[in-house]
Amino acid sequence: xxxxxxxxxxxxxxxxxxxxxxxxxxxxxxxxxxxxxxxxxxxxxxxxxxxxxxxxxxxxxxxxxxxxxxxxxxxxxxxxxxxxxxxxxxxxxxxxxxxxxxxxxxxxxxxxxxxxxxxxxxxxxxxxxxxxxxx
Amino acid sequence: xxxxxxxxxxxxxxxxxxxxxxxxxxxxxxxxxxxxxxxxxxxxxxxxxxxxxxxxxxxxxxxxxxxxxxxxxxxxxxxxxxxxxxxxxxxxxxxxxxxxxxxxxxxxxxxxxxxxxxxxxxxxxxx
Numbered sequence: 001x002x003x004x005x006x007x008x009x010x011x012x013x014x015x016x017x018x019x020x021x022x023x024x025x026x027x028x029x030x031x032x033x034x035x036x037x038x039x040x041x042x043x044x045x046x047x048x049x050x051x052x053x054x055x056x057x058x059x060x061x062x063x064x065x066x067x068x069x070x071x072x073x074x075x076x077x078x079x080x081x082x083x084x085x086x087x088x089x090x091x092x093x094x095x096x097x098x099x100x101x102x103x104x105x106x107x108x109x110x111x112x113x114x115x116x117x118x119x120x121x122x123x124x125x126x127x128x129x130x131x132x133x134x135x
Numbered sequence: 136x137x138x139x140x141x142x143x144x145x146x147x148x149x150x151x152x153x154x155x156x157x158x159x160x161x162x163x164x165x166x167x168x169x170x171x172x173x174x175x176x177x178x179x180x181x182x183x184x185x186x187x188x189x190x191x192x193x194x195x196x197x198x199x200x201x202x203x204x205x206x207x208x209x210x211x212x213x214x215x216x217x218x219x220x221x222x223x224x225x226x227x228x229x230x231x232x233x234x235x236x237x238x239x240x241x242x243x244x245x246x247x248x249x250x251x252x253x254x255x256x257x258x259x260x261x262x
Binding site: 015016018019022023026036037039040041043044047048051095106108109110112113 | 155156157158159188189190191192193218219220221223224225227228229230
């Protein structure tokens with residue numbers, strides 16, 4: 001059974017918010033005593049998704065939850081925006097593809113940095129990306 | 136206005152990134168560096184990222200762009216001091232920074248730049 005130990009949220013409305021989101025995730029990962037590599041992966045994943053929410057989703061919110069399941073602790077982040085949504089999910093999840101001027105590593109690359117990755121989006125209904133990393 | 140200082144050391148430029156950069160600051164550094172390379176006719180750029188605890192695709196692209204612009208302006212770029220956790224994360228993210236010279240620290244980076252310049256000089260002699 002997965003239970004929520006604590007949770008919170010932070011706005012992703014400006015570039016400065018991306019920096020603050022990274023710092024918040026770093027603090028949480030440190031509290032959970034993640035290894036340095038795991039901290040770095042989670043912080044980097046958060047940075048990619050926060051930027052996506054800002055650039056492609058016109059801003060949104062990062063929801064964070066510290067989880068516990070069968071004695072293991074984890075950190076879950078959900079980035080939700082009210083942007084245009086993703087028209088072609090298969091394409092968006094292809095390495096090297098970008099609709100903007102990015103490197104096209106955002107979503108697929110982020111998926112490789114975490115243990116669990118979920119994306120939910122529809123045209124006109126925004127995008128929600130949820131990632132989880134377990135200690 | 137925040138700014139990342141660019142130090143001139145003879146024919147080289149040294150940039151030490153010590154803060155968690157927001158995107159505009161990274162773009163400004165890119166502009167400032169290309170202007171500095173051009174103004175000083177620099178032959179090499181050392182970017183020290185030993186204080187950076189994270190490099191995401193945006194910063195990775197900035198480094199790649201600086202390296203590409205520098206080459207066109209006649210300067211080689213060497214990225215130095217990347218923390219191991221950052222390197223592991225970058226590669227898993229899918230960014231292996233192809234074509235960008237790297238070194239473990241500033242000292243080795245400087246030596247690498249000198250070797251590159253000597254090699255270029257040797258090529259010139261042969262022509």
